[in-house]
Amino acid sequence: MEQLSIDFNKSICNDINIYAFVEGSPIDNQWGILVPKASAIRLADNNYYIVEDANHLTICKPPSKDHLSYSKLLDCLKLFMKEKNTPPMPPSPCYGVGLEDKAKAINNLLQKESIVALVGMGGIGKTTLSRKMFDLFHKEYDKSSFLEDVKSKHIKDVHKRLLQDLCDKKLQGHEDVHKYLHEIKQCMITKKVLVVVDDVDMINNLEALQLLIHNHATNVDCKSKVLVNCRNWQDLKNHVKESAKVDMEVLNEEQARELFMFHAFKDANHVTNDFKNISMEIIKACGGLPLSLEILGRYLCSIDDLEIWMDALRVLKAGRNITGGYDNELLWKTLKISYDHLDEEHQDMFLDIACFFTDLKKNTFCRVYGNTDGSSSPMFKLQNLKDRSLIKWAEDGSLYMHEQLRDMGRNIATKVTMSRFIWKPNISLQKNQV
Numbered sequence: 179m180e181q182l183s184i185d186f187n188k189s190i191c192n193d194i195n196i197y198a199f200v201e202g203s204p205i206d207n208q209w210g211i212l213v214p215k216a217s218a219i220r221l222a223d224n225n226y227y228i229v230e231d232a233n234h235l236t237i238c239k240p241p242s243k244d245h246l247s248y249s250k251l252l253d254c255l256k257l258f259m260k261e262k263n264t265p266p267m268p269p270s271p272c273y274g275v276g277l278e279d280k281a282k283a284i285n286n287l288l289q290k291e292s293i294v295a296l297v298g299m300g301g302i303g304k305t306t307l308s309r310k311m312f313d314l315f316h317k318e319y320d321k322s323s324f325l326e327d328v329k330s331k332h333i334k335d336v337h338k339r340l341l342q343d344l345c346d347k348k349l350q351g352h353e354d355v356h357k358y359l360h361e362i363k364q365c366m367i368t369k370k371v372l373v374v375v376d377d378v379d380m381i382n383n384l385e386a387l388q389l390l391i392h393n394h395a396t397n398v399d400c401k402s403k404v405l406v407n408c409r410n411w412q413d414l415k416n417h418v419k420e421s422a423k424v425d426m427e428v429l430n431e432e433q434a435r436e437l438f439m440f441h442a443f444k445d446a447n448h449v450t451n452d453f454k455n456i457s458m459e460i461i462k463a464c465g466g467l468p469l470s471l472e473i474l475g476r477y478l479c480s481i482d483d484l485e486i487w488m489d490a491l492r493v494l495k496a497g498r499n500i501t502g503g504y505d506n507e508l509l510w511k512t513l514k515i516s517y518d519h520l521d522e523e524h525q526d527m528f529l530d531i532a533c534f535f536t537d538l539k540k541n542t543f544c545r546v547y548g549n550t551d552g553s554s555s556p557m558f559k560l561q562n563l564k565d566r567s568l569i570k571w572a573e574d575g576s577l578y579m580h581e582q583l584r585d586m587g588r589n590i591a592t593k594v595t596m597s598r599f600i601w602k603p604n605i606s607l608q609k610n611q612v
Contacts, residue, residue, distance in 0.1 A: 274303075274306060274307075274310060274437075275429060275433040275434075275436050275437050275468075276429075276433060277306065277307060277310040278310065278314070280307055280310075281307060281310040281311035281314050281315075282314070284296070284307065284311045284405065284424065285311060285314070285315050287422065287424070288403045288405065291419065291421065291422035292400050292402065292403060292404065293403075293404045293405075293406065293417065293418050293419075293422060294403075294404070294405050294406070294418070294422045294423075294424060295405075295406045295407075295408060295411070295414045295418040295422060295423050295424065296308065296405065296406070296407045296408075296424050296426055297407075297408055297409070297410075297411045297414075297423055297424065297425055297426065297567060298409065298425060298426030298427075298567050299409060299426075299467075299513070299516065299567040299568065299580060299583065300409060300469070300512040300513050300515055300516060301467050301468065301469030301470060301509065301512045301513060301582070302426045302427075302428060302467060302468065302469075302567075303426060303468040303469070304376075304377070304407040304426055305326075305327075305376050305377060305407060306468065307426070308324075308374050308376055308405060308407055309324070309374075311374070311405065312324050312372070312374050312405075315372065316372050318370075318372075319370045319371055319372040319403075320369040320370045320371060321343065321344045321365065321369055321370075321371045321372075322343065322371065322372040322373070323339065323340055323343035323344055323371075323372075323373045323374070324374045324376065325339060325340070325373065325374065325375045325376060326376045326377075327376055327377050328375055328376060328377055328378055329377050329378065334355055337355045337356075337359060337362070338355050340362050340373070341355060341358050341361065341362055344362055344365045344366070344369075344371060344373075345358070345361045345362060345365055347361070366400075366402045367400070367402070369401070369402065370401035370402060371401075371402040371403070372402070372403050372404075372405075373402075373403070373404045373405070374404075374405045374406075374407075375404065375405070375406045375407065376407050377407050377408070378406055378407065378408040378413060378414070406418070409515070409516050409566060409567050410516070410519075410565060410566045410567070411423065411565040411566075411567075412562070412565045412566070415565075428465060428466030428467055428468075428580065429466040429467075429468060429471070430466065431461070431466070433466070434461050434464065434466045434471055435457075435458075435461055437468060437471045437472065437475070438457065438460065438461050438464070438471045438472075438474065438475045439457070439475075440475070441471070441472050441474075441475025441476045441479060442457065442474070442475035442476075442478050442479050443479070444479065452484055453484065453487065456484065456487045456488060456491065457487075459491055460474055460478075460487070460490070460491050460494070463491060463494050463495055463581060464494070464581075464582070465580050465581035465582055467580065467582050469509055469512060470494075470509055470582055473509050474490065474494065477490070478490060494585070495585055496585065496589060497510070497582075497585035497586045497587075497588060497589030497590075498589060509582075510586060513582055513583060513586050514586060514590075516566050516567065516568055517568070517586070517587075517590070519566075520563075520566070523559060524559055524562060524563060527547070527556070527559050527560070527563065528563060528568055528569075528587060529587050529590060529591045529594075530547070531543075531563075531569060531577060531579060531587075532579065532583065532584045532586075532587025532588055532591070533587065533588055533591055535577060536577060536578055536579060536584060537576050537577065537578060538576065538577055539574070539575045539576055539577070540557070540560060540571050540575050540576070540577050541575060543556065543560070543577060544556040544557050544560070560577075568583060
C-alpha cells in the first residue's frame, strides 16, 4: 500500500476521536507522540492519547452513518484525496499589485458567465492575473486545469493535459487521445470544473478549445467555467459574449511605482533623490506595463551608477535591448508577437501610426490615409489593430498606442526598408529612399 500521512484538522478530529492515522515510517506528530508504523492515536474518554493498532474498523469506523463523526470523517477524506489528486499548480507571481482584487472580480464575472475572456497587449499581465485567479479559486471546483501558453503547444498535448487533469487519465505516448475526448466533454457537463486557457494565439488554437466551447458546457446554468487569455479579440468574439470580455488595463501611476520600486530597490526607504527622480522617469516611460516595470526593475536593482540608469532610460525609449540578455529581449519579443502576425497592409498602418499619427482623431486619420490602392478601408484596418490590442482610441476618437508599442514600432521602422517611407527620429518623412 502507498505510504500516506493524514494530518486531520483538530476541530474535525475531536468529533471522531482520531488525531492521526499513519501507514509507513514512524513520525513525530504535533503532540510529541511517537506513532509506530501502522498505528493510530486517539483521544480516550479520560482525555489521554492512546496509541493503538491501525485497525480501520475499530479506530476509524464511526458508530453509524447518522453519527456526526461519519460526515466529518467523510469530508476530511474527500478533502485529502482532492488535494492529493490536484494537478501541479502554475507558479504564482512573486509580487503583484492589486492582483487579488482583480482576481476576485474575474471570479465574480465567472459566476454569471460560463466563459470569460481576458484581452490585452503582450506584457500587460493576463497570465499573471489568470494564475492568481486559479490559485485563489481552483479548490472551489471538483476538477481544474491550467493550460499554460497554449499557442506553443500541439493540440494533442493540450487534450492530453485536459484528460489528465479532469479525468485522472494519463496516456502513454502511443495512445490516441481522440477516443477519450468524449470523457472530457462529459466531465465538463457533469462536474464543476475550472479551466484556464492561457495565451490563445490565432484561430488554430481554438481547435483545442472546442471541447470547452461546447453547447452544454457553456450554458449559463452549467457549473463549469472557462477563462481564456488572448491578444486578439477577433479570435474569440464568436465564442464569448461581449459582456464576458475583460479588457486588461495598464497599471496606474501609484501601482506602477509600487511594482518598480519592489524590483529595483532592496530597501526603498533609503533611496537618494537622484535615483528617485530617474525612477519616476523610467516608470513613466514604461507606461504602466507590468512586464516592462519588472524587467527594468530587476536589471537595475544591483546597479548604483546613476549614469547606467540614465542610459537604460534612453535605450528603453529607443525600443532597443537594454540588458544584453534574455530578460529584456523577452520584453520586445513579447510585444512584437502581435505585430509579426499582421499582414503587410496592417504592419504598414501600425508603423505609420507609431511614427506619425498618434493622438490624431481616427476620422481625420482615415481621410488622410485614404484608400486609393483598392485595399480594405482604413477604418476596417484600424478596427483590426484595435481588436489585436495594438492601438486604442479615446472617448474623443483620438488614436493612441502604448508607449512601448510606439517605441517598438519606431525601432522597427528604422530597420525595415519600405517603398513608402523610412522613419528616422527628428527627421521629416522621406519618400522613396533606401
